[in-house]
Amino acid sequence: MTGEGTTSASAGAPAERRGRPRSPAVDTAVVETVLRLLEDGVGVAELSMERIAREAGVGKATVYRRWAGKEALMLDVLRSLDEAVPGPAGACVRDDLVALLEFLRRRGLAKRSSAVLRTVVAQVQARPALWAEYHDTVVAARREAFEAVLRRGMASGEIRADLDTELLTDLFVSPMLSRALFHEWRELPEGLSERIVDTLLEGVRPA
Template sequence: MTMQDAAAARPAGRPRSEKAEKAIVEATLDLIGEGMGISELSIEAIAARAGVGKTTIYRRWSNKEDLVVTALAALKAPVPPLAGESVRGDLVTMIDQMRTESGHVRTRCVMNIAMSESDRYPHLFDKFRQLAIEPRRAAMRAVLERGIANGELLPDLDPEMAMAMLSGTVIWYTKWGQAEHDAGLAERIVDQVLSGIAP
């Protein structure tokens, strides 16, 4: 997920400085990663950390919540290219990207702190889900539906349940295991799940 993608919905204005935008996003992530919750986070603190004026931030984002959405989305890479040759191969590619991302201590820390406030900021996290999570879910759902259609997977497979099994397992490993050091984890997760849902 690029900052340009995350900012696409914002109205056009004066030309933006990519350097300033990157500094603002990085400052937001740094402050959250250091333990500052969303409720404590302020535009003043972000501006001071980024070395910009508050007006520079408000030219790009109308409020703190929109800036946090952009910053969190910047932690997520785009959906990886999928070969489309097999369900297994595509699922391994997607799960391995999740494993790699979750292996970054900063990313884990930021997401843990941010998600702890998801109930207090449902609108913010709905926007984050639409921007950064739903494209990945749609891609994985398409892979599973293709597998159902071509006979690689059981005809009565519930794609939502399968996605929860796959994603939930890698999240569990990154939270409680050593996923970042386990290059074969994605293959093992996918193979274990497929052994229960393949014909």
């Protein structure tokens, strides 16, 4: 969280820390301020270190004492988003899939979440490290949860076993994702998760 963790390869003991300790409140205040600004649609470009410090009510030097620059700060901001995805608890695979999509829907409804996602997407080209961090801390866990449910369904016969779980995950997730990205909380109505899952399960061709 302090950012030093990203660079401090100091394997040695941290030794004795003399003097006033760093306030943990500052770390959270800064990260929280960044999230709030992104949420308000500020855009990572207009986010200057100066403005972040100002709006967080924090000295600029205090920010630079913790993070080497905007890139390092953003990395920690993304790290702070790590979140537990719901485990499989439904009666059948279909319900588990709906639950996972419903989790995504509620996240997409939160301005914070979709704003951060948009920000990350915008940086895919320019700052691969940022995207990699987001993928590792947020995306990977979700994908793994989906694929686990799908594999379970394949074993139990509820899901065709001749399909690639990676492609299947995309088919389930990306409709929700696209709407959250493009339409921002609109177009994520109640019941959307069920419609996506059921349509995918049944297929589009008539029986």
